[in-house]
Amino acid sequence: MSNARSVPAGCPGCVAMPKDVEPAPAEARLALSLPTIHCQGCISRVEKALAAHPGVRDARVNLTLKRALVDAAPNMQAADLIPVLEAEGFEAHELDTGALQATTTDKAGRDLLMRLAVAGFASMNVMLLSVSVWSGASDATRDMFHWISAAITLPAIAFSAQPFFRNAWAALSVRKLNMDVPIVLAIVLALITSLWETALSGHHAYFDAALVLTFFLLAGRYLDHRTRAIARSAAEELTALEVPRALRLEEGREVERPISDLRVGDLIRVRPGARMPVDGEIAEGRSELDRSLLTGETLPVFAEPGQTVSAGEVNLTGPLTIRATAVGEDTSLHRMADLVAVAESGRARYTPLADAAAKLYAPGVHILSALSFLGWYLWSGDLRVSLNIAAAVLIITCPCALGLAVPAVTTAASGRLFKKGLLIKHPTALERMAQVDTVVFDKTGTLTTGQPDLTNLGDHPRRDLEVALALAESSAHPLSRALSRAAGEAGIKPARVTDIREVPGFGTEGRFHGETVRLGRAAWVGAPQGAETSAFLRIGSEAPRAFTFTDTLRPGAAETVSGLLERGLKVELVSGDAPLAVERLARELGIPDWIAEAPPEEKAAHIQALSGAGRHVLMVGDGLNDTAALAAAHVSISPASALDAARVASDVVLLGQDLAPIPSAVATAQSATRRIRENFQIATLYNIIAVPLAVAGLATPLIAALAMSTSSVTVSLNALRLKGG
Amino acid sequence: MNVLAYLIPISLVLGAVGLIAFVYTVRSNQYDDPEGDSRRILSKDWDDHPKP
Numbered sequence: 001m002s003n004a005r006s007v008p009a010g011c012p013g014c015v016a017m018p019k020d021v022e023p024a025p026a027e028a029r030l031a032l033s034l035p036t037i038h039c040q041g042c043i044s045r046v047e048k049a050l051a052a053h054p055g056v057r058d059a060r061v062n063l064t065l066k067r068a069l070v071d072a073a074p075n076m077q078a079a080d081l082i083p084v085l086e087a088e089g090f091e092a093h094e095l096d097t098g099a100l101q102a103t104t105t106d107k108a109g110r111d112l113l114m115r116l117a118v119a120g121f122a123s124m125n126v127m128l129l130s131v132s133v134w135s136g137a138s139d140a141t142r143d144m145f146h147w148i149s150a151a152i153t154l155p156a157i158a159f160s161a162q163p164f165f166r167n168a169w170a171a172l173s174v175r176k177l178n179m180d181v182p183i184v185l186a187i188v189l190a191l192i193t194s195l196w197e198t199a200l201s202g203h204h205a206y207f208d209a210a211l212v213l214t215f216f217l218l219a220g221r222y223l224d225h226r227t228r229a230i231a232r233s234a235a236e237e238l239t240a241l242e243v244p245r246a247l248r249l250e251e252g253r254e255v256e257r258p259i260s261d262l263r264v265g266d267l268i269r270v271r272p273g274a275r276m277p278v279d280g281e282i283a284e285g286r287s288e289l290d291r292s293l294l295t296g297e298t299l300p301v302f303a304e305p306g307q308t309v310s311a312g313e314v315n316l317t318g319p320l321t322i323r324a325t326a327v328g329e330d331t332s333l334h335r336m337a338d339l340v341a342v343a344e345s346g347r348a349r350y351t352p353l354a355d356a357a358a359k360l361y362a363p364g365v366h367i368l369s370a371l372s373f374l375g376w377y378l379w380s381g382d383l384r385v386s387l388n389i390a391a392a393v394l395i396i397t398c399p400c401a402l403g404l405a406v407p408a409v410t411t412a413a414s415g416r417l418f419k420k421g422l423l424i425k426h427p428t429a430l431e432r433m434a435q436v437d438t439v440v441f442d443k444t445g446t447l448t449t450g451q452p453d454l455t456n457l458g459d460h461p462r463r464d465l466e467v468a469l470a471l472a473e474s475s476a477h478p479l480s481r482a483l484s485r486a487a488g489e490a491g492i493k494p495a496r497v498t499d500i501r502e503v504p505g506f507g508t509e510g511r512f513h514g515e516t517v518r519l520g521r522a523a524w525v526g527a528p529q530g531a532e533t534s535a536f537l538r539i540g541s542e543a544p545r546a547f548t549f550t551d552t553l554r555p556g557a558a559e560t561v562s563g564l565l566e567r568g569l570k571v572e573l574v575s576g577d578a579p580l581a582v583e584r585l586a587r588e589l590g591i592p593d594w595i596a597e598a599p600p601e602e603k604a605a606h607i608q609a610l611s612g613a614g615r616h617v618l619m620v621g622d623g624l625n626d627t628a629a630l631a632a633a634h635v636s637i638s639p640a641s642a643l644d645a646a647r648v649a650s651d652v653v654l655l656g657q658d659l660a661p662i663p664s665a666v667a668t669a670q671s672a673t674r675r676i677r678e679n680f681q682i683a684t685l686y687n688i689i690a691v692p693l694a695v696a697g698l699a700t701p702l703i704a705a706l707a708m709s710t711s712s713v714t715v716s717l718n719a720l721r722l723k724g725g
Numbered sequence: 726m727n728v729l730a731y732l733i734p735i736s737l738v739l740g741a742v743g744l745i746a747f748v749y750t751v752r753s754n755q756y757d758d759p760e761g762d763s764r765r766i767l768s769k770d771w772d773d774h775p776k777p
Binding site for chain 2: 040061064065114118121122125148
């Protein structure tokens with residue numbers, strides 16, 4: 001194989017031959033999200049199927065990210081490849097490569113990994129030399145070992161410990177203390193005293209301690225970074241899933257344009273089933289709008305020219321032409337997201353456990369170290385001895401365990417929750433989730449899927465059902481689809497209805513045995529409007545019949561609510577939908593308290609009232625009407641199907657369809673917080689034992705290294721004990 | 726003690742080789758897809774011919 005590519009230099013014909021005749025045009029790089037792949041078989045099948053498609057140059061699957069990257073001919077579109085994969089049985093979605101750019105190479109992570117590696121390799125070598133010193137190397141040999149250690153340690157620390165130097169400097173320059181200040185002081189003091197000792201051919205040098213300290217702390221930082229990077233890339237992927245394009249009318253033709261190109265005044269065509277890309281006014285066409293994501297109401301709204309529409313609403317039945325009145329950042333959708341940013345600052349007031357510990361810790365060790373220096377200097381009058389002891393105190397109290405305590409646990413916990421389909425976005429979300437005592441659910445799209453389900457199939461005679469089915473089958477309206485699904489499952493065949501046509505915004509009409517039959521809105525059919533979601537059927541001049549619908553429950557909704565109630569949490573339902581529908585759902589799930597027809601402000605006010613009463617609220621919601629409430633809550637969860645604004649506002653994103661991971665997430669969060677506290681206790685306990693040794697001047701480098709490593713390893717092992725309920 | 730003159734440089738060189746190898750693996754994206762890579766060894770696709 002490889003022979004075919006290498007050109008023998010001796011062949012004169014080959015030398016003259018141009019290497020690549022192809023003009024090599026710029027390649028299209030496409031990214032596809034493949035949520036269902038899970039094994040080696042899947043990788044092979046996806047890669048083979050893609051490679052066999054004409055125009056594809058290279059395809060590589062990334063199983064960790066569940067993504068395929070494709071290099072293809074420049075005119076290739078992701079839409080061409082999706083059917084290829086669907087034929088192989090894989091669900092595939094296009095990802096916006098622009099939005100993914102940031103995660104393709106994780107520069108910060110790589111940087112930390114390099115520093116970690118340098119610290120690791122350097123500490124191994126220095127440790128080797130130190131072991132020889134501890135086991136009795138003396139005089140010239142010991143001095144030589146110390147000098148070699150210094151030669152390895154100084155450049156290694158200069159490279160590896162840079163993140164700590166930078167952070168400490170940033171904190172000091174605004175006259176504050178953080179965890180990095182004692183770390184840097186310990187490292188620098190350890191290096192100075194060790195160099196001094198080495199120069200005077202002393203017995204003890206702390207080079208290995210300084211390196212091991214850097215290594216363990218970098219390990220903590222790296223774990224922390226990994227956890228966030230995974231959350232960030234998954235969150236970005238959710239954003240990238242919605243490729244923002246719109247159909248703009250240019251000289252009467254529909255042209256596909258990215259949303260960022262749209263201007264106020266543009267005419268935009270919105271097809272049935274598509275989401276409004278901008279705020280605007282309907283210029284042409286009649287249809288129905290699904291506003292459930294914005295207001296929580298499940299009943300579709302009639303739309304006609306002159307009516308205003310907001311970005312995020314879904315067009316249901318007929319094509320609409322809208323004139324844009326606000327685009328991009330000015331749309332109501334984005335303004336809502338901006339409100340969230342204000343509410344977010346409230347969240348920043350929460351002090352994580354690690355910060356609380358650092359606040360006590362940083363001044364504590366400095367005072368202790370200064371006191372032991374002063375004490376020893378007054379008692380012995382020897383500057384060298386007292387500086388040595390002060391350094392030993394700083395090294396031994398140094399927060400390896402403290403630096404690992406939180407990242408080790410949160411990495412383990414978020415990894416576990418990620419496997420269950422929960423994405424932890426916010427660094428303090430786990431700690432806040434552990435304190436939750438009240439859970440508030442939104443209805444439409446959260447506890448229910450937002451898809452209707454027929455409830456009164458048995459109330460109608462067979463002939464009516466057959467006619468209704470015939471009419472429903474020719475429409476893509478969600479109620480029609482629900483009707484045909486239910487009728488199909490009941491084994492009903494469609495009646496012979498002719499001349500079927502859809503009247504956008506009203507319903508479907510046809511002829512049956514010479515009579516006009518209509519299936520659609522109440523007013524169109526001539527029926528009184530009821531409170532429930534319903535479609536009406538009228539055959540000729542007979543009285544109209546109502547088909548009533550209810551939202552389908554999201555999988556796991558019932559288990560989630562009962563699971564939360566069993567844990568002794570207070571569960572509430574707050575919805576923008578009509579009281580009847582809300583009450584029925586609340587009764588079905590056994591939720592004691594519910595509020596219906598709540599506008600967004602009332603939802604947020606309700607959450608604030610609960611927080612004011614001293615409760616820690618977990619808000620679960622998906623719509624634009626929930627964003628303010630999500631941001632106001634102590635901690636919030638939104639499903640992946642939610643609007644971007646809602647996902648931005650929430651701390652945790654539910655990746656799958658199933659709600660069931662929520663109760664176990666609360667349990668995992670509680671157990672994670674318990675482990676973090678235990679880790680702080682372990683660190684404290686170890687300090688209580690080790691610090692007196694250091695102050696008494698008994699801490700040799702061997703003892704410091706042993707104590708430091710033991711505490712770090714214990715803390716990491718404790719994190720692995722984490723159980724998810 | 727003369728053996729030290731050999732052993733110390735050898736240990737340092739071995740350490741440096743390890744470090745360089747690690748840096749190479751990081752640079753060539755070998756940690757991008759740990760899960761996928763661990764399963765790719767089960768594939769028979771390139772067993773007989775190395776990937777061109």
